[in-house]
Amino acid sequence: MTTPSRRDLANAIRFLAIDAVQAANSGHPGMPMGMADIAEVLWNDVLRHNPANPRWADRDRFILSNGHGSMLQYALLHLSGYDLSINDLKKFRQLDSKTPGHPENFMTCGIETTTGPLGQGFANAVGFALAEKLLAQRFNREGHAIVDHRTWVFMGDGCLMEGISHEAASLAGTWGLGKLVAFWDDNHISIDGNTDGWFTDDTPKRFEAYGWNVVRGVDGHDPVEIRTAIETARKSSDKPTLICCRTTIGFGSPNKAGKESSHGSPLGKDEVVATREALGWEHGAFEIPQALYDGWRARDLGAVEADWDARFAAYAAAFPSEAAEFQRRLAGELPEGFVDAALAFAIKTQQDGPTIASRKASQNCIEAFAPLLPELVGGSADLAHSNLTLWKGSKSVATDDANANYVYYGVREFGMTAIANGLTLHGGFIPYDATFLVFSDYARNAVRMAALMGVRALHVYTHDSIGLGEDGPTHQPIEHLASLRYIPDNDVWRPCDAVESAMAWKAAIQRADGPSCLIFSRQNLPHQARDEGQLLDIARGGYVLKESVGTPEVILIATGSEVGLAMQAAAKLGDGVRVVSMPCTDVFDRQDAVYRESVLPKSVRKRVAIEAGVSDFWRKYVGLDGAVIGIDTFGASAPIEALMPHFGFTVEHVLQAVSEL
Numbered sequence: 283m284t285t286p287s288r289r290d291l292a293n294a295i296r297f298l299a300i301d302a303v304q305a306a307n308s309g310h311p312g313m314p315m316g317m318a319d320i321a322e323v324l325w326n327d328v329l330r331h332n333p334a335n336p337r338w339a340d341r342d343r344f345i346l347s348n349g350h351g352s353m354l355q356y357a358l359l360h361l362s363g364y365d366l367s368i369n370d371l372k373k374f375r376q377l378d379s380k381t382p383g384h385p386e387n388f389m390t391c392g393i394e395t396t397t398g399p400l401g402q403g404f405a406n407a408v409g410f411a412l413a414e415k416l417l418a419q420r421f422n423r424e425g426h427a428i429v430d431h432r433t434w435v436f437m438g439d440g441c442l443m444e445g446i447s448h449e450a451a452s453l454a455g456t457w458g459l460g461k462l463v464a465f466w467d468d469n470h471i472s473i474d475g476n477t478d479g480w481f482t483d484d485t486p487k488r489f490e491a492y493g494w495n496v497v498r499g500v501d502g503h504d505p506v507e508i509r510t511a512i513e514t515a516r517k518s519s520d521k522p523t524l525i526c527c528r529t530t531i532g533f534g535s536p537n538k539a540g541k542e543s544s545h546g547s548p549l550g551k552d553e554v555v556a557t558r559e560a561l562g563w564e565h566g567a568f569e570i571p572q573a574l575y576d577g578w579r580a581r582d583l584g585a586v587e588a589d590w591d592a593r594f595a596a597y598a599a600a601f602p603s604e605a606a607e608f609q610r611r612l613a614g615e616l617p618e619g620f621v622d623a624a625l626a627f628a629i630k631t632q633q634d635g636p637t638i639a640s641r642k643a644s645q646n647c648i649e650a651f652a653p654l655l656p657e658l659v660g661g662s663a664d665l666a667h668s669n670l671t672l673w674k675g676s677k678s679v680a681t682d683d684a685n686a687n688y689v690y691y692g693v694r695e696f697g698m699t700a701i702a703n704g705l706t707l708h709g710g711f712i713p714y715d716a717t718f719l720v721f722s723d724y725a726r727n728a729v730r731m732a733a734l735m736g737v738r739a740l741h742v743y744t745h746d747s748i749g750l751g752e753d754g755p756t757h758q759p760i761e762h763l764a765s766l767r768y769i770p771d772n773d774v775w776r777p778c779d780a781v782e783s784a785m786a787w788k789a790a791i792q793r794a795d796g797p798s799c800l801i802f803s804r805q806n807l808p809h810q811a812r813d814e815g816q817l818l819d820i821a822r823g824g825y826v827l828k829e830s831v832g833t834p835e836v837i838l839i840a841t842g843s844e845v846g847l848a849m850q851a852a853a854k855l856g857d858g859v860r861v862v863s864m865p866c867t868d869v870f871d872r873q874d875a876v877y878r879e880s881v882l883p884k885s886v887r888k889r890v891a892i893e894a895g896v897s898d899f900w901r902k903y904v905g906l907d908g909a910v911i912g913i914d915t916f917g918a919s920a921p922i923e924a925l926m927p928h929f930g931f932t933v934e935h936v937l938q939a940v941s942e943l
Contacts, residue, residue, distance in 0.1 A: 286577040288505045292318040293561055294574050299353035301567040302374035304548045312531040312544035313351030317467050320527055323508040325358050332587040333363035336392045339612050340590045342431045343394050343410045347403030348438035349384040356381050361578040364392045368568055387735055395707050396735050399727055401444030402700045407435035408450045409704015411462035417710050419684050421608050426597040432461040439477050449697025454522045455493025462522035463515045469531040475542045486526055495521040502527030534561040611657045611710040620654050628784035632817055635809040636780050641744040641802040643780035645670035647787040661689030662716040663698050669716035669744045695721050699728035706737045716742035719759040732797040733772040739797040740790050747894035749843055750804045754919030764899035766799050773868045776801040778845030779809050782865050785820040805922055808846045823869030824881055831857035836940055839864055839903055840892040848892050851936035888943045909939040
C-alpha cells in the first residue's frame with residue numbers, strides 16, 4: 283500500500299480489535315473502534331515511550347481505565363513494537379495468554395496497571411501523576427529536569443459514573459497535577475444502552491468545579507482536533523486536563539456503530555465483513571501490511587530515551603548522591619542498613635516493654651523508620667490523629683516542599699487506596715494509607731487490586747474490634763479481619779503489643795511482592811515477655827509465646843488484643859497450656875510443614891482460638907473438635923469495660939471453653 287493515512291493507522295487498531303474479539307467469541311470491540319483515532323494521535327505524535335525498554339524511568343505513563351476495551355491497548359503495544367506478537371493477539375482471552383480480557387500489569391509488557399473495575403485506573407493515574415510531582419520536587423535541579431513526564435489516561439462514561447472518579451478527580455484538582463491528562467470517551471453508550479436515562483451529569487462543569495482545565499467538544503475522530511486538544515493540555519502547568527472527546531462506539535460498523543450491541547459482544551462474521559467494506563480495509567484477519575507497521579514505527583522512540591540517558595548522566599556527574607538515591611528508589615531497593623536498624627528497633631522495644639495501644643506503637647514505628655526511608659509516603663482518610671499516621675517529619679504533598687511525604691486524603695477511603703496503588707506502581711515510593719478497620723470495606727476493591735498486582739502497598743487500619751467502644755456497631759469491625767485474610771496474597775498483620783507491631787511494620791516494608799494490612803488497636807495492649815528467638819519468630823506469622831511444661835494438653839491461639847487474654851487464661855490453667863500468638867495467618871501458612879507442626883502439633887487436638895471477630899475463620903486451625911471464642915453478631919455502643927465481658931472475652935469464658943473440651 284502507499285504511505286498510510288492517519289485513518290489507515292487507526293483502522294489497524296480497529297481491525298486487530300475486531301478480529302481478536304471475533305476469534306475469542308468474547309470481548310468488547312466497540313470502545314477500541316471508537317477511541318482508535320484518539321489513541322493513534324497520542325501514541326504516534328506525543329507519547330514518550332520506548333518499546334525496547336518499557337520500564338525506563340522518565341517514560342510517559344499510559345493507563346486504560348476503561349479496561350474492558352483492552353484490545354485497544356494490546357493493538358497499540360503490538361503495532362508500536364512491544365514484545366507482543368500477532369500470535370499473542372490471536373490468543374486474546376485464552377488461558378495463559380499475554381492478552382487477557384482486561385489489562386494485567388503482571389501479564390503483559392507495557393501495561394502500567396491492572397484495570398478492570400471501572401474508575402480505578404483513573405484513580406491509579408492520579409497516583410502516578412502525584413508520584414511524578416513528588417519525584418520532580420525531590421530530585422530535579424536547575425538545569426537538570428530528570429523527572430518530567432506525563433500521565434495519560436483513557437476513561438469512559440462508566441468510569442465517571444463510579445464514585446471513585448469523584449474522589450480522585452477532586453484530589454487531582456486540589457493538588458494541581460498539571461501533567462495529568464484524561465481523555466473522556468463521550469459516546470453515550472453503556473451495556474444497558476443509551477446513557478441518557480442514567481448519566482446526565484454536566485461532566486465538563488463537574489471537572490471545572492474540581493479545578494481541572496477542560497477542553498470541550500473535541501471530535502474524537504478528527505486527528506487535527508485531537509492534536510490541538512492535546513497541545514492545549516500540554517500548556518496547562520498547574521491544572522490537570524480533561525479532554526472531552528465525542529466519539530461513536532463501534533465506529534465504522536454499518537449496523538452496530540453507536541449502539542450497545544457493539545459494546546460487549548463480537549460484531550459477528552457478517553458485520554465484520556460489512557465493516558471491512560465500509561472502512562475500505564482490504565486485508566484479512568490479523569493481517570497488517572508492512573507499510574502500516576512502518577507508519578506505526580516511524581518515530582525514533584529509542585532516541586527519546588537516549589536523550590534522557592545523556593541528561594541523567596550529566597545529572598549524576600553533578601549530583602552523584604541524588605542520582606544514586608533516585609536509581610535505588612526506582613529499583614525498589616531498601617536503603618542499606620534499614621533491615622538491621624528495624625530489627626534493632628524491635629529489640630529495643632522488647633527491652634523497654636511499653637504497654638500502649640498498638641496504634642501508638644505503630645506511630646512509634648513510623649517515627650523510627652520514616653527517617654530511614656525517604657520513599658515512604660503516608661496518608662489517612664481524614665483520621666490522621668486517630669490512626670496516628672503523622673510523624674514529626676510529615677510534610678503535605680499539597681506543597682512544593684522537596685521532602686513532601688504526607689497525603690491528607692479527606693474522607694475518601696476508596697480513592698485513597700487506589701491512588702496509593704498508583705504511587706507504588708509508578709515507582710520510587712512505598713505508600714501507606716490509613717482509616718478505621720471497619721471502613722476497609724469502602725477501600726476493599728483497591729486492596730484486592732493491590733494483591734492481584736502484587737504491589738508493595740501498606741494499609742493501616744486502626745480501631746480494630748469492639749474494643750473501640752462507644753462509637754457502636756457501625757464502627758466496630760466484625761467480619762473485616764476474615765474478609766481481608768481471604769484476599770489471596772494479602773498479608774494481614776494484627777500484632778498483640780508494641781514489639782509485634784514493630785516486626786509487622788518491618789515485614790510489610792520488606793515485602794516487595796504484595797500488599798500488607800496492618801491492624802491496630804485503640805486500647806492499650808500489655809507488653810509480652812519473649813526471648814530473642816521468639817522475637818525473630820514473629821516474622822514467621824505465628825509462634826509459641828508461652829510454652830507448656832512438657833507436651834501441651836491445650837493450645838490457645840490468639841491475635842492482637844486477645845493475646846493478653848490468652849496469657850491471663852493460661853496462667854490460671856497451669857502447666858499444660860501452650861499459647862500461640864498468630865499475628866499474621868497468611869505468613870504462618872507459608873511456612874514449611876515442619877515449622878507449622880512445631881507450633882501447632884497435630885497430636886494436640888484440644889485447641890481454643892480467641893479473636894474479636896467472626897469465629898468461622900479459625901476452624902482451619904482448631905478443627906471441629908476445637909473451640910473458638912469470637913463474635914458473630916454486630917457489636918454495641920458502650921465502654922470497652924462493659925463490651926468485652928458482654929461478648930464473652932473474659933478469662934472465665936476461656937476457662938469454660940477449655941473445660942468443655
